[in-house]
Amino acid sequence: MAKLLIHQEKITDAKALAMICPFGAMQEKDGRLSINAGCRMCRLCEKKGPKGAIEYVEDKKAPQIDKTKWRGIAVYVDHVDGSIHPVTYELLGKAKELAGKIKQPVYALFIGSGIKHKAEELLHYGADKVYICDKSQLEYFKIEAYTSVFEEFITKIKPAAILVGATPVGRQLAPRVAARFGTGLTADCTILDIKENTDLVQIRPAFGGNIMAEILTPNTRPQMATVRYKIMDAPKWSDTATGTVHELAISDEKLKSRIQVLGVTKKPKEKTIDGADVIVVAGRGIKKKDDLKMLEELADLLGGQTASTRPLVEAGWMDPKKQIGLSGRTVRPKLIITCGVSGSVQFVAGMNHADTIFAINNDPKAAIFKTANYAVKADIYDVIPELIQKIKTGGKAL
Amino acid sequence: MKILVCIKQVPGTNKVEVDEKTGVLKRNGTDSKMNPYDLYALETGLRLKEKYGGTVSVITMGPPQAKAVLYEAFAMGADNGALITDRKFGGADVLATSRTLSQGIRRFGSFDVILCGLQTTDGDTAQVGPEVAELLDIPSVCNVQRIEKAEQGSIIVDMDMPHDIETIKAAFPCLLTVNKDICQPRLPSYLRKQQTMKKDIDIYTFSDMEDKDEEKYGLTGSPTSVQRIFPPISDKVQEHLEGTSRELAQKIYTTLKQKKFIAG
Structure with missing residues (x-):
């Protein structure tokens, strides 16, 4: 079995070396290091630590398959x-x-x-x-x-x-x-x-x-x-x-099976976000549950549906069926407008095939801007009411 | 009914970045918590016990500090717990993890129902539950959204499928993974937390495993291997819109109209 050997004598700063471990699996006690079960064998300590301090010992090679x-x-x-x-x-x-x-x-x-x-x-x-x-x-x-x-x-x-x-x-x-x-x-x-x-x-x-x-x-x-x-x-x-x-x-x-299917009930057809052409997504930029109404109004005006990121589902603000991302749904709408969504890769993987992506976020460094076709740096609470008003009045000057 | 719930300690946050110079993972904060999906499995187990009697045991695998989630489970009402921990288990992928867990479960006892959360928030594969069931050679049902009832030697559950709900009767012992619609997890009780703070737990290491083939555990026992990690790339053509909120609303409106999302 492959393992990591610690050469304590080659370690000058045990604390610094312990810090390298992204999993916190290296423990320093009285200047001596030990590795616990948190180790995932990523070998970063071997590669990034002082030369020779951590040694990776390969076990005998397993026979190669044909x-x-x-x-x-x-x-x-x-x-x-x-x-x-x-x-x-x-x-x-x-x-x-x-x-x-x-x-x-x-x-x-x-x-x-x-x-x-x-x-x-x-x-x-x-x-x-x-x-x-x-x-x-x-x-x-x-x-x-x-x-x-x-x-x-x-x-x-x-x-x-x-x-x-x-x-x-x-x-x-x-x-x-x-x-x-x-x-x-x-x-x-x-x-x-x-x-x-x-x-x-x-x-x-x-x-x-x-x-x-x-x-x-x-x-x-x-x-x-x-x-x-x-x-x-x-x-x-x-x-x-x-x-x-x-x-x-x-x-x-x-x-033969130890499970029996006793019955199958058709689920009532519900509006799913999977097939929606237009989706308005709520992210953590939404301050309270009530504010989702603003996004629902925008979605209604565009003939679309609302959806959200994982934190809002976890907070109980949104139906889990309306979560976009790897642990939720993957969508491919014609238009998606993300509102206050930071844009974790996991979320992005669930929506980056949308034809047109608008991202509204007040953080200029938000990762979602890398995915967006239209990166709108703005506070959703300012711009969305304005946009709703615009659509309602047909874009005429107020 | 003897119930076992598999739980996992996960990082409090998934915020990680790759340091572009060194290639080292930068992980912000070291706080950790019980995998949120496991709370639903635990709650399901506790409700089964309340209705049908029996015991709720919890098991976890991880570094020594992972025992914290066992105590969290005790505070919610679990009766006893076991931690599987050994450096030899480090670097395990789905298969090696499932092997270790199934071996640990065999060591811990025999159970009528094993409950798992749908997935974890860190690995996100939703694969360990069914793999454990396979390695224990017991039937499994995933995406369980409702427990109808338990009978002599079996349990009747609803499995959530894309277009329908399948009502399934599974013979004991069986493994179920539950989704979030199943119930609302209770909060830990302060009193129970006080009472169980010093509770003994079972600790299993490699030497407790029935299968002592080292090649089957940890990094060595993992058929998959991560070749490299890299920050996500994006190659989209894009436009940055700036201005006052009124100007921005106008720009968005015009673009939406051009693209025929707004009639007229």
Whole structure:
């Protein structure tokens, strides 16, 4: 097991060295340093500390796996009763691009009941081979049964990488599959690329989204990643479908489950921010809950909806369903106006594909201005009432 | 009913920056708190206990100071707690964390229901819950928004899905991750805090793990590896608008009109 050795004699300023650790895992006592369980092995102390003070001791190299035995990029087909979730097409587009770079095939894994007739459609979005497991036991999403089908697929096909939509189904299914194979799973990737040796380059926001991390799964296969809806671009439907559809067999024994679906209730259709063309977003610049009315009025005038950042949801001011960001919804409206939003990467990742972005914030250094098409440095409490008035009076002079 | 709630200590803030010169992470402040999502899991556990009897245990993994969240949970009503801590567990990714947690849970006892928050505010992956369930070989249900009732040997819950609510009966033992609609967490009680301040907790280190293969834990046991971190980049064409609020409102209005967001 890799570890860090401390050479106390080479340390001149133990306190300063302890400060380097971003996780507070180094403790100084009577001039001597120790490392506690908070250590995440980022090795910054080794790199940034006095030379030789911290030594990284590599354990014996684990044997390298044969990556050539794992080929192709697979996409899990997310669907509800055969109606395919659009994130699937976006992922097929990405998979096609990645597979092109390494000249390997694109697979799609389609699990459900009464879905056969939909498989053809996937070929038009670039799948080379669609593996379909159509069984009555798979009518509802039962995690153990779906995991078993996934296991069959991986064991049989051995894909180098698997992309799964970060939907409520994908988010629970992918981790179970990854744990079963003892492999890596990177959540909510925003950028994906691939190396010649088929290592998937996975980039995702880290530390609550204030920093981007590039992650590899260098010695384990299959590599797994989830991607949210509306992050990748969907490919165009193509006339030619050269791929083929194959049946994936599985024994009934493996479809047994310790959960039972007792019933399914359709949710009442509510106005969601997902499909809104215009969104007005409230951020921490909003001083009290009552002030949200001002933004609601603006949204109404523009025929749009209001949404917010995470802190307002946590404060109970806004419905969690109206939260934009990596832990909320991803939106792609035609127009978004952020009001008093600072613009953490996590929030930005949920809205930066909007066609036109207005950001109103009184802090000239607000990160949101880097994302905005129109950076408006102003106090929302001054400019929004003015704007509302303008729209109401048709822009005529008051 | 034997209930276990998995909780995590997270930084009080996510405000970090990369020092451009040195590449070192600058983390402002060292305050920490219980992952807010875990409060909902804990509350769910406490309500189950109130209704059906039994015990609520809490478990966490982290540096020694992470035990603070166990005491926070005691103040809310948890009965006992365990901390999994060892330098050997450092640098763990989702898989290595899930392995360590599942091993710790096995050591701690057997439970009917294991509750987790939907995700953490620092890792944000929402993956550890289902991975732990897989490694314990028990069924899991995520996005639980309501507990209908517990029966002999099973629990009936509502899972929130994009277009519908699925009512699911899961056999014990099972793992549930709960979302924020499930309940409003209670505040810690001062009295209980006083009473539980000196409560003993179980501490498990590597030597307590049933699986003693060092290769499976910490950095070594993590299949994923962070290659580099970098500040987010943006490449947007943009315009800065300045002036008095009246001028600005006029400019925004004109632009919105040009782009046909305002009729007329």
